[in-house]
Amino acid sequence: xxxxxxxxxxxxxxSAPADARFTHDRxxxxxxxxxxxxxxxxxxxxxxxxxxxxxAGDTRWGICGVSLRSASVAEQLMPQGGxxxxxxxxxxAPRLRVVGGxxxxxxxxxxxxxxxxxxxxxxxxIASFTVTEKGYCRKADGSLDLERADEGSIYGFLGExxxxxxxxxxxxxxxxxxxxxxxxxxxxxxxxxQWCAHHDPELGAWIAQTCTFPGTMVDRxxxxxxxxxxxxxxxxxxLADEACxxxxxxxxxxxxxxxxxxxxxxxxxxxxxxxxxxxxxxxxLRMLNGAHSALAYIGLAAGHTFVHExxxxxxxxxxxxDLMRKEAAPTLTPAPGQDLDAYAKALLARFENPALxxxxxxxxxxxxQKIPQRWLETLEANREAGRSCPAILAALKAWxxxxxxxxxxxxxxxxxxxxxxxxxxxxTELACLxxxxxxxxxxxxxxxxxxVFAG
Numbered sequence: 001x002x003x004x005x006x007x008x009x010x011x012x013x014x015s016a017p018a019d020a021r022f023t024h025d026r027x028x029x030x031x032x033x034x035x036x037x038x039x040x041x042x043x044x045x046x047x048x049x050x051x052x053x054x055x056a057g058d059t060r061w062g063i064c065g066v067s068l069r070s071a072s073v074a075e076q077l078m079p080q081g082g083x084x085x086x087x088x089x090x091x092x093a094p095r096l097r098v099v100g101g102x103x104x105x106x107x108x109x110x111x112x113x114x115x116x117x118x119x120x121x122x123x124x125x126i127a128s129f130t131v132t133e134k135g136y137c138r139k140a141d142g143s144l145d146l147e148r149a150d151e152g153s154i155y156g157f158l159g160e161x162x163x164x165x166x167x168x169x170x171x172x173x174x175x176x177x178x179x180x181x182x183x184x185x186x187x188x189x190x191x192x193x194q195w196c197a198h199h200d201p202e203l204g205a206w207i208a209q210t211c212t213f214p215g216t217m218v219d220r221x222x223x224x225x226x227x228x229x230x231x232x233x234x235x236x237x238x239l240a241d242e243a244c245x246x247x248x249x250x251x252x253x254x255x256x257x258x259x260x261x262x263x264x265x266x267x268x269x270x271x272x273x274x275x276x277x278x279x280x281x282x283x284x285l286r287m288l289n290g291a292h293s294a295l296a297y298i299g300l301a302a303g304h305t306f307v308h309e310x311x312x313x314x315x316x317x318x319x320x321x322d323l324m325r326k327e328a329a330p331t332l333t334p335a336p337g338q339d340l341d342a343y344a345k346a347l348l349a350r351f352e353n354p355a356l357x358x359x360x361x362x363x364x365x366x367x368x369q370k371i372p373q374r375w376l377e378t379l380e381a382n383r384e385a386g387r388s389c390p391a392i393l394a395a396l397k398a399w400x401x402x403x404x405x406x407x408x409x410x411x412x413x414x415x416x417x418x419x420x421x422x423x424x425x426x427x428t429e430l431a432c433l434x435x436x437x438x439x440x441x442x443x444x445x446x447x448x449x450x451x452v453f454a455g
Contacts, residue, residue, distance in 0.1 A: 005234055005238065005239055005240045006239055006240065007079065007080060007239065007240045007241070007242070008080045008083050008084070008085065008098070008237070008239040008240065008241045009079070009080050009081050009083065010026070010081040010083065012239055013083065013098065015238060015239065016098055016237055016238060016239055017096070017237070017238070020085070020096040020097055020098055020237065021097075021098050021100075022051055022052075022054070022055055022097070022098060022099060022100040022101070023055045024051075024054045024055045024057070024059050024100065025059065026059075026062075026100050026103075028059050029054065029059035029060070029061075029062040029101075029103065030059070030060050030062055030123050031062040031063065031064050031103055031104070031118065031121070031123060031124065032060045032061045032062060032123055032124060032125050032126065032262075032264075033050065033061055033062070033063045033064070033124070033125070033126045033127070033128060034063075034064045034066060034115070034118045034119055034124055034126070034127045034128075035047070035063050035064070035065050035066065035127075035128045035129070035130070036066045036068060036127070036128070036129045036130075036131055036135075036154050036157070037066070037067075037068065037129055037130040037131040037132070037135065038063075038065030038066065038067060038073050038077075038102070038105055038130075039073065039130060040222050040224065040225060040245045041130055041218075041220070041222045042065070042130045042178070043084060043086065043099065043102070043243070043245050044086050044220055044222045044245045044246075044247040044251075045130075045178070045218055045220045045222070045251060045253065046128060046130070046178055046218070046253070047063055047065075047099055047101050047102055048086050048097070048099055048251075049251075049253060049264075049266055049269055049270070049271055050063065050101045050264050050266070051097075051099045051100055051101035052269040053264040053265050053266055053268060053269050054100075054101055054264070056265060056268055056269075058264065058265060060123065060125075060262070060264075061101065061264045062101060062102075062103040063101050063102045063103060064103060064104050064105075064106060064115075064118045065077070065102055065104070065105040065106070066105075066106050066107075066108060066115055066157070067105060067106070067107050067108065068108040068131065068135070068152060068153070068154070069107075069108060069109065069152065070107070071107045071110070073105055073243070074105040074106070074107050076242045076243035077102060077105050077243045078104070078105055079242075080241070080242070080243060082100070082102040082103050082104060082105070083098055083099065083100060083102075083241075083243075084098070084099055084102070084241060084243035084244055084245065085097065085098050085099070085233050085237055085241045085243075085244040085245075086099055086244075086245055086247060087229070087232075087233050087236075087244060087245070087246045087247070088247055088248065088249045089246055089247070089248065089249075089353070089355035089356055090248060090249045090353060090355055091355075093236070094232070094233075094236065094246075094355075095249070096233065096236060096237055098237075106118070108152055108157070109152065112157075115157055115161070116157065116160050116161050116164060118161075119157065119158070119160075119161025119162070119164070119165070119173075120161050120164035120165050120168065120170070122170060124173065125173060125174060125260070125261045125262050125263065126173060126174045126175075126176055126263065127158065127161075127173050127174075127175050127176070128175075128176040128177075128178055129154060129175075129176065129177050129178060129179060129188070130178050130179055130218075131154060131179060132179060132366065132369070133179060133180065133181060133366060133369035133370060134366055134369050134413045135153065135154065135179070136154075136179070136181065136187065136188070136191055137149040137153050137155070137191070138191065140439075140440060140441050140442060141442075142187075143194065144191045144194040144195060146194075146195070146198055149191075149195055155191070155192060155195040158175070158192060159192075159195060159196065159199060159200065159203065162203065162206075162207055162211070163200065163203050166203065166206050166210075171210055171260065171261055172206070172207060172209070172210025172211035172212075172260050172261075173211055173260055173261075174211070174212050174214065174258075174259045174260045174261065174263065175188060175189075175192070175211055175212070175213050176213075176214055176216060176255070177213070177215075177216060178216050178218045178253075179218075180218075180284075180285065180289055180370070180373075181373070182281070182282075182285060182373045182377075183215060183278070183281070184215055184216060184281075185213040185214050185215035185216065185256060185258070185277075186213065186215065188213050189213035192204075192207065193207070193208070210260065211260055212258045212259055212260040213258070214255050214256040214257070214258040214259065214277075215255075215256040215258075215277040215278070215281065216253065216254065216255050216256065216277060216281075217252070217253070217254040217277050217280040217281040217284055218252070218253055218254075219250070219251065219252040219253070219284055219288065220247055220248065220250065220251040220252070221247065221248045221250075221307075221350060221353075221356060221358055222245060222246070222247045223246060223247075223356055223357055223358040223359060223362065224359065224362055225244060225245055225246060226357070229244065229246045230242065230244055233246075246356070247356070248350060248353055248355075248356055250346075250350055251270070252272075252280075253266070253270075253271045253272070254271075254272040254274055254277050254280045254281075255271060255272070255273055255274070255277070256273075256274065256275070256276070256277045257273050257274065257275060274335075276335070279332070279333060279334055279335035279338055280335065280338070282332055282333075283328075283329075283332055283334070283338065283340060283343060285373050285374055285377075286328035286331065286332065286374065286377065286378050287323075287324045287328045287329065287332075287340070287343060287344060287347060288347055289370070289373075289374045290323060290324075290328055290374040290375055290378060290392070291320050291323050291324050291328075291347065291351075292307070292363050293363060293364075293367065293370060293371065293374050293375070293395065293399075294319065294320060294323055294375075294391065294392070294394075294395035294398075295307055295310045295311060295316070295320060295351065295360065295363070296310075296360045296361075296363035296364040297364060297367075297395055297398035297399045297401075297402050298310070298316055298319065298394065298395055298398045299313070299316060299360045300360050300361065300364060300398075300402065300406075300407045301398045301401055301402075301406060301407075302315065302316060304360060305359060305360060305361075306357055306358060306359060306360065307351050307356070307358040307359075307360060307363070308351065308352055308353060308354045308356070308358070310360060311348065311351040311352055312352065317348075319390075319391040319394055319395075320348075320351075320391070321344070321348065322390070322391045323389075323391035323392060323395070324344040324347065324348075325341070325344050326391075327378055327382060327387075327389045327391055327392055328378050329341070329344065330382070330385070330387070331377070331378050331381035331382060331385075361407065361408075364402060364407065364411075365411040365412065366411065366412050366413065367399055367402070367403075367412055368412050368413065368414045368418060368440075368441060369412075369413065371396075371399065371441070372441055375392050375395065375396065376435065378392060379392055379447070379452060380447060383447050383452060393452075393453065396427075396431070396453070397427055400422055400427050400430055400431075403418050403419055403421075403422035403430075404419070404422045404423055405419065414440070417440065418434075418440075421433055421434070421440070427453065428449075428450050428453045431449040431450065431452075431453045432449045432450050434449075435449045436448075436449055
């Protein structure tokens with residue numbers, strides 16, 4: 001059906017429903033943001049917020065998207081002039097918005113010179129990132145893996161781009177991590193500092209003086225887009241869109257007020273600019289992300305495919321509620337007005353949304369990069385308080401089964417090593433090998449894993 005429709009582009013945009021189109025004048029816009037990792041989440045979240053902020057009249061914030069490895073997003077977006085549709089799904093018909101804020105997509109291996117030129121441009125004020133946990137090239141102890149960092153990661157681009165800015169007498173940038181890392185701004189600051197200490201200490205000193213690294217918390221469920229999704233969007237939009245994304249109606253973005261220069265008026269479109277992000281970040285990591293990972297591994301073990309199926313299972317839902325309310329929430333210190341009980345209730349309602357076909361297998365990917373901050377900090381805080389965490393321990397056991405291939409081939413940067421260890425050891429032994437201070441994923445848990453895992 002979509003083959004018979006014209007493709008979304010600047011030339012065909014006028015035929016889309018008026019209430020689905022952005023309103024700012026793209027011809028007057030300039031690029032002010034370079035974003036690394038222009039996948040579905042960024043398009044449904046930061047780019048969506050920025051596009052709406054540009055509609056208010058400040059059009060300095062067009063986005064240059066960078067794909068560090070794959071050209072697939074560029075191949076989807078650039079024939080459409082950077083345009084794409086966000087489809088919000090909940091009760092009733094999906095709500096569509098065509099986003100016009102993305103002006104170009106560059107590919108790391110092919111467009112290095114152009115990416116560096118964008119980073120060094122006077123109009124650029126922000127470099128932002130959704131490169132996933134593994135894109136930060138950390139070792140198990142949290143330090144930078146220099147070998148991986150020098151293989152086409154963000155650090156090489158930032159190092160050369162910022163060196164050019166320094167040479168030209170330009171100011172530094174706001175370097176805005178939007179990934180699910182604990183204390184993500186300071187983490188990026190520390191890791192980039194380690195890269196500079198090895199490659200260019202003088203540049204590192206300049207970055208420390210002129211750049212800022214705000215902490216952020218981002219939240220929106222964005223499943224992988226399917227052919228069925230594209231067909232449904234095309235039918236409603238009246239145009240074929242190869243780059244569309246589907247998401248829930250809920251969205252949250254909290255940013256520490258720590259900018260190196262100008263920024264979009266994000267607060268006018270619902271972004272929370274705050275003095276301290278930590279309480280929001282901790283709640284999301286331990287309650288939302290922790291529950292999501294538990295749903296993924298426990299749900300897959302029970303034969304479910306989607307989040308809404310797993311959370312509806314009467315054998316699984318009580319564990320997820322306990323993880324959020326009894327295990328994660330008591331370890332948190334909420335900000336004024338932050339209601340953790342209401343947050344748990346809202347999370348369960350979001351998980352139940354059948355309009356989002358959010359695959360458990362998608363959440364289960366890259367567990368080695370996610371589990372330490374999603375589960376181990378909660379386990380440690382409860383251990384210190386003399387409380388047990390049966391829900392998280394059940395989720396850990398389900399993850400160990402996942403490592404042994406119960407749900408098919410592993411998708412994890414440490415897949416081979418994890419699978420080998422999991423096949424060779426029982427659960428308690430495996431917990432020690434992974435989580436003891438000297439273990440493969442150690443350094444974040446001070447407990448004796450054997451004692452915790454035994455009860």
